[in-house]
Amino acid sequence: MKARLQITAPITTFFLLQHLFVSEVETAALPLRCQCFHFVDRLHPKIIKSFQILPKSTHCSRTEIILTIHQDNKEVCLQPEEEQGKKLQNCWESIRHDPNRMSQCTQGKPKKGRKQSKKRGRKGRNTQSKHRQP
Template sequence: MNCKLQIATLLALILVCAHFPEASAVPRCLCLNFIECVPKKFVKDFLIIPKSSHCTKTQIILTISKGSRVMEACLNSELDQGMELITCWNRINHDIGRKEECIRPRRTRTPK
């Protein structure tokens, strides 16, 4: 009888572990290496991931296109270009349709 109880407990434990596989994963930041600056003409898109319990830094992932090469890179969010992008993203209220305003801001004309 004792053996049956141990087997039933073990099976229940296996089912619980199989049901929650994400509990065993160790979350971390997506960005481990950062670039300091990218010319805006090469930036095609960006993704801003706010600070969370998994990562204590705001992460900025840029899609960069140079010629026929397309690649992703992490921009340092603590330097000027990163802070400007975050400020713009907050100003447009995270509106995906207006992302282009942050990548290529309009120039304001100054009166002569």
């Protein structure tokens, strides 16, 4: 009977350790609380390297937008209710959560053409009114 206990003890220990290891790996992927506590209202789009949108879950009652910026790969949380947060969420939905197209959401809108400012006078022409006659 002692031999049976000695054999089952290492097997039981193995299964317990395996269960704990698998549990740790599974919980490491899922956050058990909100990731963001300090928020910014907006950031310049050129400094945003990538982003991650975490929807509401049982562990966090709000949508979280985590931005990775170019400076030392720091992570910053964006306020999801502000204008930039809403635009980023809408863009993410429109590209259907495709990480390959993520840069479309972080770049500003492409400029089609440069607007020319109104000129007050015309080059190469007389600026006097046509109605005046000498």
